[in-house]
Amino acid sequence: MQKDITISIFEVVGSPLCVASSDGQKVYERLAKVIKEGANVILSFYNVSTLTSAFLNAAIGQLYGEFSEEQIRSSLKVKDIQPDDLALLKRVVETAKQYFKDPQRFDQAVQDTLGDEDSGL
């Protein structure tokens, strides 16, 4: 049976303030290594007091650029996370899926903005 590997964000970052993209990058590198190995990983938010979207984009959002949704869903779990942080993580994940799924995303955003301008909004 495959062993679950637990990664403590607090241990990786060394602080309860998980706010910097560069700290998120450290978490990402560990997560990516485990997922590449085909192992399961539990990401613990124990003792984390503050999160930003910048941190979560780097730590978790960029996984969607390297792994499939199915792969991430089957190998990554979170624990010890507060409900409002979970809500932030959900938004980061949804944004990341869009970011990597739709290569035309920028063009669409541009078109939408120009459309607004054309209609005088």
Add this chain to the structure above:
Amino acid sequence: MKVTLPEIRHDYSGFNGLVRLAAETKDCFLEDIDVDMAATTWFDADMCAAFGAILHRLGEGLNTVNLINLRPGVEKILSKNGFLSHYGRERIPDRWGTTIPYQRFDVKDDRYFADYIENELIHRSEMPAMSAGLLKKFRESIFEIFSNAVLHSRTEQGIFSCGQFFPVRHRLDFSVADLGIGMRQNIQDNIGLNLSPEDAIDWATQGRNTTKRGRVPGGLGLKLLSEFIDRNGGCIQIVSDAGYWRRENKRTITAPLSQPFPGTVVTVEINTADTNSYKLASEISGTDIF
């Protein structure tokens, strides 16, 4: 050369006063610049972030900046928050503890910035009593602003911050300024979209939009900040290039400034008497995240 500074309030007119100073001095090199503050009858302390950024840029141009004819009230507040220590004055004790010191950070100083926020804001005994939920959202918002400057400004000249409590009015003002590329140019370079400076700010605050390219996604920071301010009943102002953007009471106004700011400023005004719980209306399952 001598330039005069009008009163600097935490609003559109205050930013216009500062960008005029930036424009008048932008080509100075190896000059003595006297900033005459005789007409500066009021200076909102958090505006030191934007003011300090402009003066720091002058220093990078090897100019010598002198602040002259300061009114006693203005001198007092700018001494208490440590701003005038950068310009040859003594720092004086902040007896009531209502200032959040003026500070300059490098982009790699995110840990140092985090310590500054914890020590000078969150754990201060003078801090207005805020609910735990509000304090958490407030703290997250401040870090989102700083992260935004780090990720997007491409500045090498630093990030500047300053704040002020208003205990009677239940308000807390906090500003972060950078001397970076600005939103308009950033959007033009990365997206190829040529917007007016104020439309560029508006574009950047929409949740779906980001100038981020490459492996790390982005685009949520300013949207989250706006959502929090809407709920809190506070106000957010963004100045970038010659654009001014303000959101208050869930309404956004934009306007051009008379001159460009050499970077971006984000200021928030927090309602510290906010009693919203910031608890989620519906629970999200931890198994349904990815």
